[in-house]
Amino acid sequence: MADIEFRFHRDMLVLSAPIDYRLAERGVDVDADMEFMSLFEDDTVSDLLSMEQIAGAACLVTNTEGICRARLAHRRMEDAAADIASSALAAATGLAPQHVICAIGPCGLPLDPSDEASLERTRAQYEGAVRAFGGAPFDAILLDGMRTVHDMACAIEGARRATDRPVLASVTLGADGTFDGAPLENAASCMAAADVVGIRSSLGIDALTDAVATLARVCTQPLLVQIDVAQPTEAERRMRKLGRTIEGNPYPDPDSLADVAVALRAAGAQFLRAVGEATPAYTGALAVVCAGAQSVR
Numbered sequence: 001m002a003d004i005e006f007r008f009h010r011d012m013l014v015l016s017a018p019i020d021y022r023l024a025e026r027g028v029d030v031d032a033d034m035e036f037m038s039l040f041e042d043d044t045v046s047d048l049l050s051m052e053q054i055a056g057a058a059c060l061v062t063n064t065e066g067i068c069r070a071r072l073a074h075r076r077m078e079d080a081a082a083d084i085a086s087s088a089l090a091a092a093t094g095l096a097p098q099h100v101i102c103a104i105g106p107c108g109l110p111l112d113p114s115d116e117a118s119l120e121r122t123r124a125q126y127e128g129a130v131r132a133f134g135g136a137p138f139d140a141i142l143l144d145g146m147r148t149v150h151d152m153a154c155a156i157e158g159a160r161r162a163t164d165r166p167v168l169a170s171v172t173l174g175a176d177g178t179f180d181g182a183p184l185e186n187a188a189s190c191m192a193a194a195d196v197v198g199i200r201s202s203l204g205i206d207a208l209t210d211a212v213a214t215l216a217r218v219c220t221q222p223l224l225v226q227i228d229v230a231q232p233t234e235a236e237r238r239m240r241k242l243g244r245t246i247e248g249n250p251y252p253d254p255d256s257l258a259d260v261a262v263a264l265r266a267a268g269a270q271f272l273r274a275v276g277e278a279t280p281a282y283t284g285a286l287a288v289v290c291a292g293a294q295s296v297r
Contacts, residue, residue, distance in 0.1 A: 004139040012290035015273035016052035046091040055280035056287020058098040062088040065105030081132035099139040113150040126158030140166040149190035170198035198224025204250040216268030224271035254285040261289035270295035
C-alpha cells in the first residue's frame with residue numbers, strides 16, 4: 001500500500017461504503033452481530049469489500065466502527081478487539097487495495113467535559129481501539145460519528161497516542177448544518193489536530209456544497225465528505241422516473257451522486273464516500289467522477 005499522505009491535496013479518492021446496509025439486506029442484525037461477522041464470516045466481509053473495490057473505491061474502510069472496548073463490553077467481547085481488528089484488516093488487505101483505512105466509531109461512554117478523569121477515560125477508549133490494530137499494514141485511521149466536540153477531540157488525542165499514521169476525522173451534521181449545537185465553522189475546531197477533516201450529511205447539494213466551502217475556508221487539511229443516502233420508496237422511484245425532485249431524499253439513486261461529486265470537488269473536497277443505505281453502485285458513481293481527477297485545494 002502506498003503512503004496515503006503523499007496524495008493529500010492531490011488525487012481525488014473514493015472510500016468504500018460501509019457494509020452494514022448490505023448485511024442488513026441479507027438478514028444480519030448489524031447492531032448485534034457486526035463483530036461476529038468480522039470474526040466468523042470474514043469471507044462475506046471480504047466479498048462485500050471486493051464489490052466496493054470493483055466499483056472503484058481506492059480506499060477500503062474496515063467494518064470496525066464498534067471496536068472500542070466499552071462498546072464491545074455490551075456483547076461481552078471486550079477482550080476480542082485485537083482479533084476483530086486482525087480479521088477485519090485481513091479481509092481488506094487481502095484484496096490488495098490502494099489504501100486501507102481503519103474505522104473507529106464513538107465509544108459510547110458518558111463524557112463530562114469539565115472532569116479530567118472523564119476525559120481521560122474517553123481518550124483511553126480510543127487509544128485502545130487504535131492499538132488493537134497493532135503494527136499491521138494500514139494507511140490511516142477514520143474517527144467517525146463521535147457525538148460531541150469533546151468526544152471528537154478526545155478521540156483524536158487518544159488515536160495520536162497510539163499511532164503516527166494519518167487520522168481522518170468526520171462529524172455528522174444535523175438537518176440545520178450544525179454539529180453539537182454549534183455552526184460548522186466553530187465545530188470544525190474539534191478536528192483541528194486531525195490530518196483530514198470531514199463531515200457526514202444528508203443535506204441537499206447546495207447546502208452540502210456550502211458546508212464544504214465553509215470547511216475549506218476554516219481548515220487547511222484535506223477534506224472528506226460522507227454523503228448519507230437513503231434508498232427510495234416505490235413512490236419515490238416513480239417520481240424519479242418522471243424526472244421529479246424527491247423532497248427529503250436528495251440522493252435517491254446512484255446517478256444523483258454524479259452532480260454532487262462534481263460540486264463537492266469544486267468546493268474543495270478530496271475524499272468522497274457514500275454512506276447510509278449506499279450500495280456499490282453509489283460508490284461507482286463517485287468513482288467515475290473522481291477517476292484521474294486532481295483535488296482543487
